[in-house]
Amino acid sequence: MASKLLIAQGGGPTAVINQSLVGAVLEAQRHPAISAIYGARHGVQGLVKQDLIDLGRETRTHLEQVAQSPAAALGSTRDKPDQAYCQAIFKVLQTHGIGYFFYIGGNDSADTVRIVSEAAQQAGYPLCALHIPKTIDNDLMENDHTPGYPSAARFVIQAFMGADQDNLALKGVYLAVIMGRNAGFLTAAAGLAQRHPESGPHLVYLPERPFEVDRFLGEVDEVYRRLGRCMIAVSEGVRSADGQLLASTLMGDERDAHGNLQLSGSGALADYLSNTVKTRLGVKRVRGDTFGYLQRSFAGCVSSTDQREAREAGEQAVQFALAGHTAGSIALRRTGDYAVDYALVPLEAVAARTRLMPDEYLNAVGNHVSPEFKAYLRPLLGEALPDCARLRGIPVAPAG
Amino acid sequence: MASKLLIAQGGGPTAVINQSLVGAVLEAQRHPAISAIYGARHGVQGLVKQDLIDLGRETRTHLEQVAQSPAAALGSTRDKPDQAYCQAIFKVLQTHGIGYFFYIGGNDSADTVRIVSEAAQQAGYPLCALHIPKTIDNDLMENDHTPGYPSAARFVIQAFMGADQDNLALKGVYLAVIMGRNAGFLTAAAGLAQRHPESGPHLVYLPERPFEVDRFLGEVDEVYRRLGRCMIAVSEGVRSADGQLLASTLMGDERDAHGNLQLSGSGALADYLSNTVKTRLGVKRVRGDTFGYLQRSFAGCVSSTDQREAREAGEQAVQFALAGHTAGSIALRRTGDYAVDYALVPLEAVAARTRLMPDEYLNAVGNHVSPEFKAYLRPLLGEALPDCARLRGIPVAPAG
Numbered sequence: 083m084a085s086k087l088l089i090a091q092g093g094g095p096t097a098v099i100n101q102s103l104v105g106a107v108l109e110a111q112r113h114p115a116i117s118a119i120y121g122a123r124h125g126v127q128g129l130v131k132q133d134l135i136d137l138g139r140e141t142r143t144h145l146e147q148v149a150q151s152p153a154a155a156l157g158s159t160r161d162k163p164d165q166a167y168c169q170a171i172f173k174v175l176q177t178h179g180i181g182y183f184f185y186i187g188g189n190d191s192a193d194t195v196r197i198v199s200e201a202a203q204q205a206g207y208p209l210c211a212l213h214i215p216k217t218i219d220n221d222l223m224e225n226d227h228t229p230g231y232p233s234a235a236r237f238v239i240q241a242f243m244g245a246d247q248d249n250l251a252l253k254g255v256y257l258a259v260i261m262g263r264n265a266g267f268l269t270a271a272a273g274l275a276q277r278h279p280e281s282g283p284h285l286v287y288l289p290e291r292p293f294e295v296d297r298f299l300g301e302v303d304e305v306y307r308r309l310g311r312c313m314i315a316v317s318e319g320v321r322s323a324d325g326q327l328l329a330s331t332l333m334g335d336e337r338d339a340h341g342n343l344q345l346s347g348s349g350a351l352a353d354y355l356s357n358t359v360k361t362r363l364g365v366k367r368v369r370g371d372t373f374g375y376l377q378r379s380f381a382g383c384v385s386s387t388d389q390r391e392a393r394e395a396g397e398q399a400v401q402f403a404l405a406g407h408t409a410g411s412i413a414l415r416r417t418g419d420y421a422v423d424y425a426l427v428p429l430e431a432v433a434a435r436t437r438l439m440p441d442e443y444l445n446a447v448g449n450h451v452s453p454e455f456k457a458y459l460r461p462l463l464g465e466a467l468p469d470c471a472r473l474r475g476i477p478v479a480p481a482g
Numbered sequence: 483m484a485s486k487l488l489i490a491q492g493g494g495p496t497a498v499i500n501q502s503l504v505g506a507v508l509e510a511q512r513h514p515a516i517s518a519i520y521g522a523r524h525g526v527q528g529l530v531k532q533d534l535i536d537l538g539r540e541t542r543t544h545l546e547q548v549a550q551s552p553a554a555a556l557g558s559t560r561d562k563p564d565q566a567y568c569q570a571i572f573k574v575l576q577t578h579g580i581g582y583f584f585y586i587g588g589n590d591s592a593d594t595v596r597i598v599s600e601a602a603q604q605a606g607y608p609l610c611a612l613h614i615p616k617t618i619d620n621d622l623m624e625n626d627h628t629p630g631y632p633s634a635a636r637f638v639i640q641a642f643m644g645a646d647q648d649n650l651a652l653k654g655v656y657l658a659v660i661m662g663r664n665a666g667f668l669t670a671a672a673g674l675a676q677r678h679p680e681s682g683p684h685l686v687y688l689p690e691r692p693f694e695v696d697r698f699l700g701e702v703d704e705v706y707r708r709l710g711r712c713m714i715a716v717s718e719g720v721r722s723a724d725g726q727l728l729a730s731t732l733m734g735d736e737r738d739a740h741g742n743l744q745l746s747g748s749g750a751l752a753d754y755l756s757n758t759v760k761t762r763l764g765v766k767r768v769r770g771d772t773f774g775y776l777q778r779s780f781a782g783c784v785s786s787t788d789q790r791e792a793r794e795a796g797e798q799a800v801q802f803a804l805a806g807h808t809a810g811s812i813a814l815r816r817t818g819d820y821a822v823d824y825a826l827v828p829l830e831a832v833a834a835r836t837r838l839m840p841d842e843y844l845n846a847v848g849n850h851v852s853p854e855f856k857a858y859l860r861p862l863l864g865e866a867l868p869d870c871a872r873l874r875g876i877p878v879a880p881a882g
Binding site for chain 1 (some may be wrong): 495506520521524532533537540544545548552555556559564578639648650652656724725749753769770772774775778779780781835868869875876879882
């Protein structure tokens with residue numbers, strides 16, 4: 083019997099999450115087993131409020147435009163539903179006769195799908211509940227990589243390529259704080275900006291290794307003395323050996339002085355590190371940027387590989403649903419060099435768990451990425467990166 | 483008699499300053515009156531140190547790659563030469579038998595060219611000294627716009643387009659601090675991100691109008707109550723009615739608490755404004771980004787119109803030089819809608835002067851741009867901007 087599909091999006095927006103949405107919608111419309119396609123506005127929040135739209139009434143042309151657009155077209159939410167919330171979600175699905183529920187999101191969204199699926203099973207209600215992966219953090223278990231990450235990585239690389247040229251023109255110390263509270267994948271991407279033998283970033287600091295300010299200063303000093311400049315990529319999630327986030331330590335300090343300064347969407351960490359380099363190393367020109375929201379939603383910086391894979395992840399959800407699966411998470415698997423395939427894995431394997439950078443993706447001392455990481459990321463980036471050439475610079479002999 | 487050309491680049495890098503460099507080199511090589519082409523590394527700094535390279539020994543293929551690359555390929559400098567420094571520059575030009583001196587830069591670079599030109603005249607040395615314009619600030623007198631500005635404007639627009647979609651997905655107040663200490667042109671560009679009737683930015687604050695925190699809060703509050711969200715573009719150069727930069731006031735405060743925190747390349751202004759909105763308006767989700775160095779050197783975000791014009795500005799310098807002019811600044815003039823032409827204007831008209839936003843480019847209350855500004859900027863942006871579509875969203879009737 084034909085049944086309805088409901089789709090929602092959760093967590094932080096990405097440059098390609100709408101590809102997954104549109105992939106699922108257009109694939110579902112090819113199959114008569116799916117009688118209608120609804121979207122919930124702002125994820126589970128809209129779902130429980132019955133704030134639903136009829137995605138069958140969007141034209142294909144317009145859906146293709148939406149697919150090309152960054153951020154979550156259905157709206158998103160940071161709500162992490164508990165058991166009672168998930169029961170309310172299940173009731174709405176039941177009331178509307180929804181037989182297929184797809185939630186596009188990260189590990190929290192996978193956990194929501196898991197609880198809703200259990201509620202349906204306990205009630206004896208036939209529901210196919212699938213999780214479609216997305217996160218710029220690239221921190222989902224079972225996945226080679228996650229849709230959204232390659233495009234954010236491309237932004238970080240292009241930003242560092244340009245910043246490195248800028249820093250060559252006007253020398254000094256430059257550092258950028260990059261998203262990723264637990265996993266360093268996005269910060270690590272900066273490593274692929276190294277086009278030339280002495281290109282930055284020269285140092286890369288990730289949450290996977292303890293961050294010590296004194297050691298950091300020593301490493302910056304060494305590069306600065308050698309090259310007359312130093313480019314640094316720092317994860318917002320760097321922490322001390324005892325697990326304390328450097329950024330939240332600063333937030334504490336800032337609270338005393340300024341009131342309730344919050345950390346995310348703030349320049350506190352970059353400012354603190356810049357100031358420390360300036361005062362303790364005596365470097366005159368130090369600049370700190372925080373890539374902020376641009377790295378996840380900048381319009382017009384996207385990996386074509388990421389677009390294609392995000393699209394197919396949405397399509398695969400429909401295929402797994404129609405093949406009779408009732409619960410699971412779509413996972414991207416690398417097959418060969420480079421091709422991908424899509425598996426359906428148990429929700430428990432992804433839900434509320436975090437994948438970190440494998441040891442072999444960092445260098446031995448833990449202050450940069452390894453060649454293995456570069457080989458891993460390179461095929462995900464799509465079209466060729468833009469030019470960042472330098473003059474060869476044949477000197478003119480001094481005169482006079 | 484044939485003579486040598488020396489080229490240098492000064493001030494902040496841009497996405498297309500290398501187009502002007504390559505335009506001048508390739509155009510000069512077509513004319514036998516120019517016997518050699520040298521480049522000075524790091525502007526006037528390399529010039530006085532005779533740190534020169536032979537640009538005639540760069541291949542055309544490689545020069546074309548350099549032209550596509552952001553930031554200043556010759557290196558730049560913040561040095562503002564005084565009379566003695568300019569005499570030293572003149573001596574090097576004389577020693578190397580340089581007959582043509584081109585300096586690509588902003589209004590300070592124009593002033594350097596002016597002083598060097600006077601020194602040559604006083605010494606009876608035949609020198610053609612020309613200034614080629616570039617600045618993301620768009621603040622040069624005599625110019626309709628300056629090479630570098632349209633590409634930086636495009637970055638700001640694409641950033642705001644994406645941030646607006648992000649803010650629609652996860653609502654709140656978002657503000658971004660944008661470069662431009664005296665002129666608001668770059669911040670004003672954010673206004674062109676308004677694709678849809680309720681797109682951000684909803685408020686735009688420029689250095690050309692006094693900034694009052696209380697009025698700012700009132701305006702943010704009004705938008706937030708009406709739309710449930712508010713997107714704000716703020717120039718780093720906003721100042722009080724008595725001309726005091728808000729950012730430097732904060733720098734003073736920060737100094738007491740944190741040591742020598744500097745302002746440029748810092749998130750202090752965005753953090754202060756975010757915190758103020760959060761505490762005084764009681765808005766829960768407030769995010770502040772500082773676009774920082776990305777807006778002037780991000781690799782791969784460029785206006786094709788800007789590239790072409792920057793290229794031709796370099797070529798025009800050669801044409802004016804060979805036509806017998808001995809001093810001046812290349813100025814971009816708009817002719818028709820849309821075409822440009824290039825004039826040679828006196829150095830005094832450009833040197834050390836600043837052009838601000840004309841009144842008609844701001845709205846009446848001074849918190850946004852006018853339709854006239856949008857009409858002015860739109861043809862400068864090159865290819866079509868990326869998609870930022872929204873679902874049409876036909877509601878599903880509630881059930882149960």
